[in-house]
Amino acid sequence: MLTKFATTLLSAASAGRLARSVNYDCPNDAWEPVLLADTGVQVKSLETGEPLCQPRADAYEIKCSATGIEVDIKYGLLFEAYDEATIAQSLREQPAMLGNCAGFVPVEFSDKGYKFKVDYDQKDDEGNFCYTSVESGQRSTVDGDDQTYINFVYDISGNKAGVTNELGLILSSKLNFSVYCAIPESFDVSNAHEVDIPEGAHTGFQGQVSPDLIAAQFQLNKYTEDWSQVDNESIVEIGASTNFKVDPQDSFPANLIKYFITECRMDGLNDKDEAMSYVINHGIDCFSPILAAGHSSPHDLTFNMFAYGHSSTALESNMLKCTIQLCVGDNCYDDYYGAKEACNAGYIQRLSPADFEAADIEGSGQN
Numbered sequence: 001m002l003t004k005f006a007t008t009l010l011s012a013a014s015a016g017r018l019a020r021s022v023n024y025d026c027p028n029d030a031w032e033p034v035l036l037a038d039t040g041v042q043v044k045s046l047e048t049g050e051p052l053c054q055p056r057a058d059a060y061e062i063k064c065s066a067t068g069i070e071v072d073i074k075y076g077l078l079f080e081a082y083d084e085a086t087i088a089q090s091l092r093e094q095p096a097m098l099g100n101c102a103g104f105v106p107v108e109f110s111d112k113g114y115k116f117k118v119d120y121d122q123k124d125d126e127g128n129f130c131y132t133s134v135e136s137g138q139r140s141t142v143d144g145d146d147q148t149y150i151n152f153v154y155d156i157s158g159n160k161a162g163v164t165n166e167l168g169l170i171l172s173s174k175l176n177f178s179v180y181c182a183i184p185e186s187f188d189v190s191n192a193h194e195v196d197i198p199e200g201a202h203t204g205f206q207g208q209v210s211p212d213l214i215a216a217q218f219q220l221n222k223y224t225e226d227w228s229q230v231d232n233e234s235i236v237e238i239g240a241s242t243n244f245k246v247d248p249q250d251s252f253p254a255n256l257i258k259y260f261i262t263e264c265r266m267d268g269l270n271d272k273d274e275a276m277s278y279v280i281n282h283g284i285d286c287f288s289p290i291l292a293a294g295h296s297s298p299h300d301l302t303f304n305m306f307a308y309g310h311s312s313t314a315l316e317s318n319m320l321k322c323t324i325q326l327c328v329g330d331n332c333y334d335d336y337y338g339a340k341e342a343c344n345a346g347y348i349q350r351l352s353p354a355d356f357e358a359a360d361i362e363g364s365g366q367n
Helices: 003-015 082-092 209-214 332-338
Strands: 029-033 053-055 061-062 068-074 113-119 133-138 147-158 176-184 184-189 218-223 242-249 257-269 274-284 298-302 319-328
Touching: 029 176, 053 274, 061 176, 068 147, 068 176, 133 319, 147 218, 147 319, 176 209, 176 274, 184 209, 184 218, 242 319, 257 298, 274 298, 319 332
Parallel strands: none
Antiparallel strands: 029 053, 061 068, 068 113, 133 147, 147 176, 184 319, 218 242, 242 298, 257 274, 257 319
C-alpha cells in the first residue's frame, strides 16, 4: 500500500539521482523505484518526467505517539552520496532538520544512523513550531476506516556541510522529503478510566496513532457539586445534579490541539439485565431537558443522575461515555460549531454558545 508518507517522498527523491548498474534510477541504495505493477517499469513524475523512488522499508522507522513523533533514518535518505564517518561528524556540527527543529546522532547503537524526536507542540529557539504544516480532515487509505485524522507534517532535509569539502566544493546533493503522524479527530472516553491499549503494532496506515493511545491522554472525571475537586469515588443519588469534565494529561499538547465534547450517553442495565443507552447531549450543546442537562464549556457536562432500574446490578452498571473531538487552528472550534448538526427532536439547544476557554469552571453548567 502506497500511503501518503510514501507519496510525499516521491517527488523529492527524484531531485537527486545516482546512476546505477540496473535499469532503475534512484539516489542510492536507501531508495527503491516505484514500479508499475503490470509491467515493472519505473514510474515517472507527471510534472517533471523524472523517475520516481520511495524509501526502502529498512531505511526508516517512524514512531507516532499521542504526544509526538520519533523518526530514525539512514544517511542515504539525507544525502545522495556520502561517507558515513564524514556525515556523522557534519551532522553533529550542523544538524539535519525535522521541520524547524534539529535532529541528532544517537549516542546508543542504531542501525539507522540518525534520529529526530519532537513533541507536536515543541518549538524552536525562535518560537516556531517544529512541524512544517498541520492538515485536518485527512482520511486513511485503509478500507473501512471512516475516521478523519489530523496530520502533523514534517519536512526533513540534510545540511550543506555534509556535501561540501574543506574547499567549499559541493560534492553531492542534499535530499528532501516529508514524514507525518496522523492522530484521530474523534474518540470515546468513559468515566471508568479503563482504556485498553493493544500490544504491538496497531492496525492502520503508516504514521497513524491508535485512538486508544489518544483516549489514554484524557480522563472523564466526576466533580463535586461546587467543581472544587475531582470526586470519582462517591455514590451519586438518583436525581442529584452531577458534574463531569474531560481533563487532559499534562503530556497532551492542549495548547496546540483543541478538544471538546460532542456527545455523551449513559450505558447501563435495567432490572432484566437488558442493555440500555440514552444520549444526554449531542451536537455539542443539544441537551436532554428531562435530565436538566447543560454545560458551562464544551469540556464539561452537568445532568441529573438516573438509572435504568432499582436492582443492585442496574444501579452499579451506569457507564457515562463521551465522544471527544480534536481540532487544530485558532478558529477550528468555531468552524466546527458553525457546521454542527441540528438538534434532534426532544433535545434543546443552549441559548448561546458557551465560552470555549472556560476551563476552570465554577458553576452548575446550566442552560
